[in-house]
Amino acid sequence: MARNVSTQAKVGFTIGAWVIALLLFSPILWTILTAFKTEGEAIANPPTFLPQHFTLENFGAVQDRSDYIKHVTNSILVSVGSTLLGLIIGIPAAWSMAFAPTKRTKDILMWMLSTKMMPAVGVLIPIYLIFRDLRLLDTVHGLTIIMTLINLPIIIWMLYTYFKEIPVDILEAARMDGAELWNEIVHVLVPMAVPGIASTLLLNVILAWNESFWTITLTSGRAGTLTAFISSFSSPQGLFLAKLSAASLLAIAPILLLGWFSQKQLVRGLTFGAVK
């Protein structure tokens, strides 16, 4: 990174980059600031930048109105549950495709990817009816199943691209030492694959957390996740901007923090390893 750039140019680039970055971040920043204002101040004209009467009462009001705790619990259950389930199904599959590939492995991988291309609306109606008949509508486990299936191709692809980078020689050396296959996986493969598995876990929790098609169409009151929680704020009854901001902040804060840690893996995961 030893490109020679004059200090002048660096100052210019720095200012330009910061202005644009802050512009992009401004809706989030504005939401954070508004969340701590009173309702009156939130819609004041002219607006205030920093909260003049710093208050936390919006957060309490949001909890009373829409039960944040219940929704965040559902979000955690669905996103973590579906990701763990996906890993349990995905790790063996990715293992066998990476280390015991056949002629058809590539076709199977591409086919798995193709299931990801199916637009959700194309299958919304049958899924809705099946869920209605099996009494899975508005249940956490029903939603977890759907989320697992949606993210399974991404999980397998991500794991596959990580496993591919583990040199087969090392696994074979272990095998010649007489290690059983099970030992080979537990003691040789897993320790080397931990970073890859962790990245896969992180990105898929984020994707499941933010998924807003199935979570809105298949839930109502009981199993609603944060996407449903926030959608209940879409019709402004009894205003509200400060409370809406508080609710928004509560819905995005956990995943924003996780996202900052996993931004590098995001590129790799979402491009199916095509851009590294």
Added chain:
Amino acid sequence: MATAQTRTLARTMMLPAVVLLFIWMIVPLVMTLWFSFQNYSLINPMMTGFAGWANYIYVIGDPSFTQSLVNTLILVLGVLIITVVGGTFLALLLDQPVWGQGILRILVISPFFVMPPVAALIWKNGFMHADYGLLAHLWRFFGAKPIDWFAQYPLFSVIIIVAWQWLPFAALILLTALQSLSEEQREAAEMDGANAINRFWYIIMPHMARAVTIVILIQTIFLLGIFAEIRVTTGGGPGYASTNIAFLVFRTGILSNDIGAGSAGGVVAVIIANIVAIFLMRAVGKNLDA
């Protein structure tokens, strides 16, 4: 080399994933196809039986379909243009030596982690509201009449919100691709006297071409299914002004309880997505050999 025993084991371990995804893909799709040829309304249970092409004729023949299809195209193309052009610009800027690189990346990527309904609502109420939105304050500050975004420019407003969410994704992927361009190559070009514009066109652009293709294709897959942003802002309106195909299917099938017509719309959505998917598979498939 894998022994015969390992191979058998490998196949067994792959089985659950393959079977699950196969069921997930085939069962609902066959059902959608089946329903699309049936008279099936949850409101009118008396209406049953084979419908032939009636549902398709009803859905495609309705003016709302043409408008939704056009809206879908405008939405996808509008967002693609903004994110690819803006993303390239942003990636080039972030690739420069600047102070605070790490924090900048965090600020820029953040919108991508905001769940769609939140993104839509903070834009709708915090920014685009005609009375107290930040943009209205800005307009008034410059003596202009504030715009009622969702009433006057519903589709454009949705495009802005979606582009805001996807610009970071495009920028981050393009930046990653940019950083894999070898320093030697750039320096060689610089020493040969190529100016910044020539370096961009002849060195950087060809290198980025594949990343741009991938950004376009992946985004298209997601953009075809834009739903929550429309649901919580305009509800598809006014009229059908901001309804896309995904929302139309939801409106017909779930809100109006017309299973047959909704399914026909769903089949059309699948066909559109498949055309896009073929191109994506080719682009990603090529990479698999490399």
